[in-house]
Structures are given as structure tokens and as C-alpha cells.
Amino acid sequence: MGRSFQVVILGGGTAAGYAALEFVKNDYNHGDLCIISEESVAPYERPALSKGFLLPEGAARLPSFHTCVGTGNERQLTKWYKDHGIELILDTRVVAADVKGHTLRTSSQETIAFRTLIIATGARVLRLEEFGITGSVAPNICYLRSVQDANKLVEAMAACKSIGGSAVVIGGGYIGMECAAALIGNRIPVTMVFPESHISEYFTVPQLSVKLDWGSVARLFTPEIAAFYEQYYEKRGVTFKKGTVMSGFERNDQGKVEAVVLKDGSRLPADLVVVGVGIRPNVSLFEGQLTLEKGGIKVNGKMQTSNSSVYAVGDVVSFPLRMYGEMRKLEHVDHARKSAAHAVQAILCPEKIEDYNYMPYFYSRVFTLSWQFFGDNVGSCIHYGVQSSGKFGAYWINKGKLVGAFLEGGSKDEYAALARVARDRPEVPDVNLLEDQGLGFAMAH
Ligand code: FDA
Ligand code: NAD
Numbered sequence: 001m002g003r004s005f006q007v008v009i010l011g012g013g014t015a016a017g018y019a020a021l022e023f024v025k026n027d028y029n030h031g032d033l034c035i036i037s038e039e040s041v042a043p044y045e046r047p048a049l050s051k052g053f054l055l056p057e058g059a060a061r062l063p064s065f066h067t068c069v070g071t072g073n074e075r076q077l078t079k080w081y082k083d084h085g086i087e088l089i090l091d092t093r094v095v096a097a098d099v100k101g102h103t104l105r106t107s108s109q110e111t112i113a114f115r116t117l118i119i120a121t122g123a124r125v126l127r128l129e130e131f132g133i134t135g136s137v138a139p140n141i142c143y144l145r146s147v148q149d150a151n152k153l154v155e156a157m158a159a160c161k162s163i164g165g166s167a168v169v170i171g172g173g174y175i176g177m178e179c180a181a182a183l184i185g186n187r188i189p190v191t192m193v194f195p196e197s198h199i200s201e202y203f204t205v206p207q208l209s210v211k212l213d214w215g216s217v218a219r220l221f222t223p224e225i226a227a228f229y230e231q232y233y234e235k236r237g238v239t240f241k242k243g244t245v246m247s248g249f250e251r252n253d254q255g256k257v258e259a260v261v262l263k264d265g266s267r268l269p270a271d272l273v274v275v276g277v278g279i280r281p282n283v284s285l286f287e288g289q290l291t292l293e294k295g296g297i298k299v300n301g302k303m304q305t306s307n308s309s310v311y312a313v314g315d316v317v318s319f320p321l322r323m324y325g326e327m328r329k330l331e332h333v334d335h336a337r338k339s340a341a342h343a344v345q346a347i348l349c350p351e352k353i354e355d356y357n358y359m360p361y362f363y364s365r366v367f368t369l370s371w372q373f374f375g376d377n378v379g380s381c382i383h384y385g386v387q388s389s390g391k392f393g394a395y396w397i398n399k400g401k402l403v404g405a406f407l408e409g410g411s412k413d414e415y416a417a418l419a420r421v422a423r424d425r426p427e428v429p430d431v432n433l434l435e436d437q438g439l440g441f442a443m444a445h
Contacts, residue, residue, distance in 0.1 A: 220404075323376075
């Protein structure tokens, strides 16, 4: 026999922490809520792991980035959950789910019953083995998803630094860009390897006979935007190997990687390898029980799955993006936080809640740079501003309307203006005028 709860949140990441906060804000009964997480710490904000956590000095460490610190709320330490009567079951993997029977089975063979389930299992990293490359387990090969991975990366960076070594970063997306910047910050020279023509490129079809992860494309740089960051990276010691992928590793007698071999035949010496080649939503427990779409668990505007007692939030869902009238998967914290709060409202006040009406928002920080993006990157793109000034941006125009806005180096007010235009989607009668007005267009809106 096991325990039983009104609501069980499965997963202990960003979305789980924000769902718990929303229950607490609404005075949910002590003892009715439980969170089950395979991690050994309370929910935290993953963005810190590829930024502050990797700083050479004054690095961020838990508990400084437990969930909700980011938005100025009370820090949610383990004690916070206890004080609010939430059962936080850590170090526990759920190995089976019976949706119709309303039970979960854990790795410790406990059966936990729920009346309502919130799935917040997030995503797992894609491993090189899934691209046909064997042997990506080594002390100096690092992936990055959890604080455990980040601890391994910090240790591997220290070992690399101690021998004056160099690193290879596989993948030119978010993890690749942020980790390459962090490695340079630690005085480790970096070569980045990726199949596209540019870093964080939105869309190209490389002529490579390798299966790529196009399933979760959220990258948005145009060649013009990418050029700025590439020059900036190169000036700080990053070398790019574009348009190719790796084909294998060379190792020493202790199993440590010494070099990365590329498909184009070249060989890159490496004392440390960081891999960021995309993610897959953790849906396997629910395959055959809930409807899936685009690789995620399909939810409606109330974040409710094909079983009305089961909700899903964060990276794991495909949800209706009302603004654009289509189903999307989004793998960023803002959506994790907001979808979690929305699901809780839908559970607590089903008669009052409207459909989730989300506007996509992403950001990144590398070196001393920082950008934000709002809306959708479809249609044609116009660029504005002078890149050498450190402040420049882009607008996306689709069917005569401004639908997306990007800005590097903006202020709080400027980003707020971008959010406004992307939400309002004003008509753009004259694209040339928009280009001339640049940021002024959003500020005047
Ligand atoms: P998340 O992955 O956070 O949590 C899932 C939880 O479920 C984990 O605790 C996992 O262990 C647990 N779990 C899964 N299966 C389980 C099972 N069977 N049993 C028990 N537990 C299980 N976004 C952004 O907007 N800006 C940024 O700067 C960054 N930066 C960033 C850096 C790094 C290093 C990463 C990895 C990610 C980002 N992101 C980001 C993305 C952002 O962190 C991500 O979108 C959210 O963490 C998603 O939150 P979820 O709660 O959905 O999943
Ligand atoms: P990503 O999808 O951003 O980038 C993956 C990269 O790997 C791409 O350049 C892709 O072409 C490349 N790639 C794919 N297959 C490859 C192969 N065989 N060899 C070499 N390169 C290959 O994924 P990511 O960078 O791994 O990030 C993982 C997740 O973390 C994403 O969901 C992302 O949204 C999230 N994240 C977000 C932020 C942010 O929002 N600032 C920061 C870090 C991580």
C-alpha cells in the first residue's frame, strides 16, 4: 500500500516549482499535494546552470537559484514545501503510470494514488548514441540538463584548466552558445562544431547524411544576427567548425577522450567535450495512455490532456498557441512557469479559467551580451540598428503584420515595448519605414 493525494505533480523542475507556488497562493489544503522528483534537490531554475553556475569566480550554487528567485518571489527551499504542507518526495523516479487507475509506481516500489495528476516531466538530453556515435560516457564528456550534470561540468572544467587544455563543444544551439561563452570565461579555448552555416541558426538543411534534431526548432538567428555573435565569439577565442558533425572519439588508456573526429575527416584535440544537441520530452510513461502530438503530450487550453484528470505543463507539452492558431512545443522557462500556474488555476477554478493565451518569449545571456525575443519568427525579417554599437534588433513580418521582435542590448523599457508590439501585431504598411524607425517603432507603439 502507498500514499494517496488529491494532486500529484510528477517531476521536480521549473514547472513543478511554479505549480506548487500557485497552489500555495491559493491556500491549498496542507497534505493534499505531493511532488515526486528523481532529482535530489527541490525544484530550481535551470537557466543558472549554463550561466552563473559556470562562472570562474562567485559562481551561483544552490540554494541561491531555487525556483521563484527569478521572479522575485520567496525562495522555495525544501523547508518552504514542508512549511506549506507539500510532500516533496525526492530521489524517486516514477517507473510506471496507470492513468485510468489513477496511480503511479515509484522506483522504491511504492504505489502513489492521485485524484488529479500534473505531468511536469520536462525533457531529457539527446545523447550522441542516438545519432549513431558510440561511447559518449566518459569523465570528460559532459551533457547539461541537471545540477548533477553541472557539477560534473565544473569538475571537468577544473581538470581541463589544470593542464592548460582545450574544449570542443558539439552543437551550436542554446547549450552550445552559452557553454562556449562560459568555457572562454574560464580561460579554456573552445572549438564549436555544428552542422548549420551559423550559430543558433533558425533553419537550413545541411547536406549531411546524418539524422538531425529538427523536431524542436526554437532557434531564431538569421545569418545577419548570427554574424554579430560569431564575430564576438571569435574575438574571444572561439573557433567554429561549421557544416559538419562529429563521427567519433579518440580515447586514452583510462577511457578519457583525447580528440573528437569529425565527419569531414578532421580531428580536434579535446581535453573536455560539452554536448548540446537538443532534447526530447519525457513522455514514455504515458505513451499509449494519453494523446501525443509533435512528440509532446497534447493538452487543451486548460493544459488538460486527453484524460480529464491529468494535466501537463512545461517542456513536455504540445499546446494550442492561441495567438497563431496552431499547436506548439516550447522549451523555455517563461512557458514552464506560466503553463504551470495556468494548469493550477484550471484545476482550482475550472469555471472561471480562460484558455491559455501565451505569447512566446525567450532570452539568453552570454559574455556581457544579452538578448530577448517576443512573438513568432515567421515571414520576412528586417534588421535595424548598428551592430557595432552593441544595440541592434530585428522584426519579423508575416502577412503584413509585425509578428516577432528581437533586440540585443536593450533596456527594461525597450524590451517591454517589444513585448507590446509582438502581442498587438500591428499592420506594417511600409517595411522600409519600419527599417528606418527601428526600435523607435516599438517605443512609439
Ligand atoms: P524540467 O526539465 O525543468 O523538469 C522536469 C523534472 O521532471 C526534472 O526534475 C526531472 O528530473 C523530473 N522527472 C522526469 N521524469 C521523471 C520521472 N519518471 N520520475 C521522477 N521525476 C522525473 N530557458 C529560458 O527561457 N532561458 C534560459 O536562459 C534557459 N537556460 C537553460 C539552461 C539550461 C542548462 C537548461 C538545461 C535549460 C535552460 N532553459 C532556459 C530551458 C528551461 O530550463 C526549461 O524550459 C524548463 O526547465 C522546463 O521546465 P519543466 O519543469 O517543464 O522541465
Ligand atoms: P538546441 O536545439 O538549441 O540546439 C541543438 C544544436 O545541436 C543545433 O545546433 C543542432 O543543429 C545541433 N546538432 C544536432 N545534431 C547534431 C549532431 N549530430 N552533431 C552536432 N550538432 C548537432 O538544443 P540545446 O542547445 O541542446 O538546448 C537544449 C534545451 O535547453 C533546449 O530546449 C533549449 O531551449 C534549452 N535551453 C535554453 C536556453 C535559453 O533559452 N537561453 C539556454 C540553454 C538551454
